[in-house]
Amino acid sequence: MAEYKRPVNEQEFNENFKQKKPLMNDTQAFYESSRCLFCYDAPCMEACPTGIDIPLFIKQINTGNTEGAAKTIYDANWMGNACGTICPTGVLCEGACVYNNQDVAPLLIGRLQNFATKSVIDANTKMFAAGEDNGKKVAIIGAGPAGISCACELRTLGYEVDIFEAKANPSGLTVHGIAPYKISNEEVLAEMKFLQSQLGYNIKYNTSITSKEQLQEIESNYDAVFIGVGLGATAKLNMTGENLEGVVGAVEFIEELRMKHADVSIAKNVVVIGGGNTAMDAASGSARLGADAVTLAYRRSKEDMGAYDFEYNLAVGAGVNGLFNASPLEIVGNGKVEGVKFIKTESINGKLSTIEGSEFTVPCEMVIKATGQAKQGSFFELIDGLEIDNKTRVKVNKNTNQTTNPKYFAGGDAINGGAEVVNGAYDGKLAANGIHEWLMK
Amino acid sequence: MADLSINFAGIKAPNPFWLASAPPTNSGYQIMKAYDAGWGGAVWKTLGMPTINVSSRYGATNYGSRRMAGFSNIELISDRPLEDNLREMREVTKRFPNHATIASLMVDTQAEWNDIIKQVEDAGAKGIELNFGCPHGMCERGMGSAVGQDPVALKAIVEWVMDAANIPVITKLSPNISHITDPGLAAVEAKTDAISLINTVKSIVGIDLDTYAPYPVVDGKGTNGGYCGPAVKPIALHMLKDLAQHQLIKGTPISGIGGIETWRDVVEFILLGATSIQVCTAVMHYGFGIVREMEEGLHKFMDDKGYKTIYDFTGKALPNVTEWKHLNLKSDMKAKINEDKCIGCDVCYIACDDAAHQAIKLPTEGRIPSIIEENCVGCNLCSLVCPVENCITMERVDDGSEHVTWDELTLADKIPDTWNDDRAGGKGHFVPEPMEAMANKRKDRSGERNKQ
Numbered sequence: 001m002a003e004y005k006r007p008v009n010e011q012e013f014n015e016n017f018k019q020k021k022p023l024m025n026d027t028q029a030f031y032e033s034s035r036c037l038f039c040y041d042a043p044c045m046e047a048c049p050t051g052i053d054i055p056l057f058i059k060q061i062n063t064g065n066t067e068g069a070a071k072t073i074y075d076a077n078w079m080g081n082a083c084g085t086i087c088p089t090g091v092l093c094e095g096a097c098v099y100n101n102q103d104v105a106p107l108l109i110g111r112l113q114n115f116a117t118k119s120v121i122d123a124n125t126k127m128f129a130a131g132e133d134n135g136k137k138v139a140i141i142g143a144g145p146a147g148i149s150c151a152c153e154l155r156t157l158g159y160e161v162d163i164f165e166a167k168a169n170p171s172g173l174t175v176h177g178i179a180p181y182k183i184s185n186e187e188v189l190a191e192m193k194f195l196q197s198q199l200g201y202n203i204k205y206n207t208s209i210t211s212k213e214q215l216q217e218i219e220s221n222y223d224a225v226f227i228g229v230g231l232g233a234t235a236k237l238n239m240t241g242e243n244l245e246g247v248v249g250a251v252e253f254i255e256e257l258r259m260k261h262a263d264v265s266i267a268k269n270v271v272v273i274g275g276g277n278t279a280m281d282a283a284s285g286s287a288r289l290g291a292d293a294v295t296l297a298y299r300r301s302k303e304d305m306g307a308y309d310f311e312y313n314l315a316v317g318a319g320v321n322g323l324f325n326a327s328p329l330e331i332v333g334n335g336k337v338e339g340v341k342f343i344k345t346e347s348i349n350g351k352l353s354t355i356e357g358s359e360f361t362v363p364c365e366m367v368i369k370a371t372g373q374a375k376q377g378s379f380f381e382l383i384d385g386l387e388i389d390n391k392t393r394v395k396v397n398k399n400t401n402q403t404t405n406p407k408y409f410a411g412g413d414a415i416n417g418g419a420e421v422v423n424g425a426y427d428g429k430l431a432a433n434g435i436h437e438w439l440m441k
Numbered sequence: 442m443a444d445l446s447i448n449f450a451g452i453k454a455p456n457p458f459w460l461a462s463a464p465p466t467n468s469g470y471q472i473m474k475a476y477d478a479g480w481g482g483a484v485w486k487t488l489g490m491p492t493i494n495v496s497s498r499y500g501a502t503n504y505g506s507r508r509m510a511g512f513s514n515i516e517l518i519s520d521r522p523l524e525d526n527l528r529e530m531r532e533v534t535k536r537f538p539n540h541a542t543i544a545s546l547m548v549d550t551q552a553e554w555n556d557i558i559k560q561v562e563d564a565g566a567k568g569i570e571l572n573f574g575c576p577h578g579m580c581e582r583g584m585g586s587a588v589g590q591d592p593v594a595l596k597a598i599v600e601w602v603m604d605a606a607n608i609p610v611i612t613k614l615s616p617n618i619s620h621i622t623d624p625g626l627a628a629v630e631a632k633t634d635a636i637s638l639i640n641t642v643k644s645i646v647g648i649d650l651d652t653y654a655p656y657p658v659v660d661g662k663g664t665n666g667g668y669c670g671p672a673v674k675p676i677a678l679h680m681l682k683d684l685a686q687h688q689l690i691k692g693t694p695i696s697g698i699g700g701i702e703t704w705r706d707v708v709e710f711i712l713l714g715a716t717s718i719q720v721c722t723a724v725m726h727y728g729f730g731i732v733r734e735m736e737e738g739l740h741k742f743m744d745d746k747g748y749k750t751i752y753d754f755t756g757k758a759l760p761n762v763t764e765w766k767h768l769n770l771k772s773d774m775k776a777k778i779n780e781d782k783c784i785g786c787d788v789c790y791i792a793c794d795d796a797a798h799q800a801i802k803l804p805t806e807g808r809i810p811s812i813i814e815e816n817c818v819g820c821n822l823c824s825l826v827c828p829v830e831n832c833i834t835m836e837r838v839d840d841g842s843e844h845v846t847w848d849e850l851t852l853a854d855k856i857p858d859t860w861n862d863d864r865a866g867g868k869g870h871f872v873p874e875p876m877e878a879m880a881n882k883r884k885d886r887s888g889e890r891n892k893q
Contacts, residue, residue, distance in 0.1 A: 034506030037828050040791035043808065062505070098808075101784035102829055 003319035006290025013262040016288040017180040029115040033062035047096035050077035069116035078149040079425040081191040084113030085183045121194045128198045131158035139222040144172025145421045146412030147228030149428030151201040161201035166208040176255045179281035227410040232374035241331030250282040250370035267366030268292045274370030275305035282368045287318040294320045299327035339363040400434025443743035449717045450635035450694040451609040452568040454541035456481035461719035462545035469529025478729035482541025487518035487572045489547040500646040500656030513646040513666030517578045527564040534565030547572040558605045574615040574640020589615030592627035599631035609634040621680040637696035639677045641667025670722035674700030685714025704738020712758035771843035774819025782832040789823035
């Protein structure tokens with residue numbers, strides 16, 4: 001049973017993809033900020049990967065110093081506004097709020113954060129300035145959260161910064177890979193413009209770095225290089241029927257959703273394969289686009305899913321049906337997708353096995369594969385002396401994010417294999433300081 | 442069910458809840474509405490001579506999300522024509538003959554006092570309240586708090602009034618004075634029928650950070666206001682106690698005023714000797730309807746305790762309010778943290794470590810703090826800052842068998858002459874060395890982080 005009607009215009013799209021964490025008004029922010037206990041050595045702050053001084057910025061909001069609050073946030077996290085909206089706050093800062101321990105609603109930290117950052121972005125308040133030119137240049141590959149954060153931090157330290165970005169927009173995952181009800185393109189890009197206009201780094205769009213020659217040129221023109229390449233396209237399933245019309249990757253589906261909104265086509269019956277947060281976004285997105293039936297199929301149990309509970313619940317709330325312990329065998333169809341053939345699974349002592357003779361087919365006209373993104377191993381191989389681990393993650397010094405090739409630093413998905421925007425923001429800032437330390441030695 | 446009716450110095454009322462002379466009693470309309478809502482009496486906004494009020498008039502002290510923890514005004518006495526007030530007073534007293542409709546008065550000369558007393562008596566007022574309290578505006582013209590601060594002048598005027606009045610007279614005192622018993626005694630010596638207190642406290646509630654003018658701002662300037670509301674209740678309770686314990690004043694009925702908003706406030710004022718209470722700010726904030734909570738709460742308190750009238754518990758707290766020198770130095774309290782309720786905000790820890798006696802420590806794992814018994818002086822700070830209901834409690838740990846007071850020690854010539862006296866209470870407490878205060882030397886979690 002579909003919960004959402006097919007949106008046919010931007011207004012209906014926005015209604016179906018209504019912001020999950022809308023901007024607070026002054027009164028909401030005032031009363032909410034009044035509730036903060038100003039905990040000592042606050043758990044929310046410890047839970048934040050970027051260590052934002054949350055009690056301080058909440059107190060600043062409460063005393064009418066919204067600009068000071070924004071400053072506190074940006075001092076720790078260059079993606080302050082995006083993170084306020086898209087961070088899984090329920091498992092980070094808000095999950096750590098001590099109010100939870102007496103079943104009192106935790107502070108709405110993410111929304112308070114947005115309240116502060118959005119106000120300075122909207123007013124284009126002058127907040128940052130580039131440091132005095134120190135004569136050194138840094139190249140950044142990828143304008144995602146890690147790359148942007150690294151660029152911002154480096155500019156404050158006086159470096160000239162050029163970012164090479166394969167796509168046409170900055171912020172990577174934030175604008176391309178996250179469900180539209182978490183943040184709008186306008187909001188993401190407004191923060192990007194706010195930062196770039198005040199700090200003055202350069203972004204060369206539609207510029208993929210794919211060859212050794214390009215890297216050699218970069219190496220000769222720049223004093224250091226930051227790798228913030230993120231992950232690649234949806235990984236291959238290597239399954240029969242994968243090339244049928246109607247089979248798409250979740251990352252590509254969400255990117256299209258972010259860029260084309262109501263113009264994205266959706267089938268009546270959709271099967272989403274996967275159990276991570278991207279699968280939830282794809283399933284939720286399908287339902288909100290008006291699909292009649294969306295089946296979220298995962299080969300293990302519900303409890304084994306990598307997705308956060310709240311993400312799954314959000315998908316279920318949008319009308320998605322969960323199908324667990326169902327392993328896809330093949331995608332069936334004739335030129336076009338007609339269904340997905342599954343076999344039931346069971347887990348015995350943690351080992352997953354299929355149940356013989358339990359095959360069944362879920363009919364559908366569209367399959368969204370949310371089974372992970374391709375790693376950037378072939379790119380990493382282009383860089384001399386760059387060591388990667390067995391999960392194709394670039395090895396770095398945890399204190400500086402310097403790679404085994406000293407001229408290269410890295411952060412974000414390239415070193416963690418795929419995590420949150422907030423992790424990228426932290427990595428980029430850390431790497432910038434690592435670069436500074438290394439170049440100023 | 443308890444009987445809430447009172448006879449206050451001859452002024453009868455169905456209950457002790459009166460409106461104080463203030464903006465809520467500016468008209469017959471408001472007072473009738475209040476009586477209809479359940480108020481037992483009202484002191485009419487002060488009548489006197491023609492005057493002019495300014496715009497704006499009020500300012501407030503907010504605390505966190507709470508509006509008007511304190512409230513300040515620079516409004517003068519009634520600026521409505523006296524004849525309108527008297528005509529409405531006549532109507533109110535006729536319609537509500539059993540309610541305590543009281544005229545607050547403020548004039549200058551004896552002739553003026555005689556004249557206005559006659560007029561309000563003719564209008565049916567059940568009593569007169571003398572406004573010797575307003576600390577703004579009128580005091581610059583020698584009235585209001587200018588009288589309240591001058592016991593000699595106060596006594597003279599009360600004597601004029603007592604000569605002229607045929608109805609009970611309540612003298613309202615200003616708190617803007619070092620010893621409230623000075624004007625209190627002057628009023629009693631002049632044979633006032635009753636006292637009410639406190640009027641407002643001289644105040645500046647804040648400054649506009651753009652124009653540098655104090656609130657409330659009148660064309661870029663301001664003046665001191667009269668402060669009231671919940672923030673002044675402790676001052677009022679203390680002054681009430683001073684009067685109610687005074688040998689020469691204590692027989693005089695006292696109407697308690699100052700930050701009263703809930704039934705608990707009402708009970709506290711009665712326990713310290715008040716036999717009627719007056720409310721302004723709470724009504725200015727929430728309207729007349731708040732009397733419902735006061736009345737129901739007072740009823741329940743009296744029923745629970747078995748009191749039939751408010752006189753059954755009037756002044757019951759007075760014997761327990763004493764001087765510091767009579768407090769038992771052997772009483773020993775320790776804080777106790779309920780670990781099941783503790784939410785780990787550690788506000789108690791930092792309050793104690795930074796601002797009290799370094800008697801709370803944090804665990805190496807988790808966030809539940811614990812009390813360092815030997816350092817805990819039982820000061821209450823942790824239990825006061827704790828945001829969880831009944832989480833930190835103060836427990837008495839001595840057996841109550843020993844009793845020593847400073848007064849007793851003084852009389853016996855046994856006051857301590859060393860810093861290490863067992864009776865001094867500080868023995869056995871440790872204070873960390875000063876250098877341990879530096880962030881990178883601290884042993885708590887944030888210190889650990891700073892070291893990294």
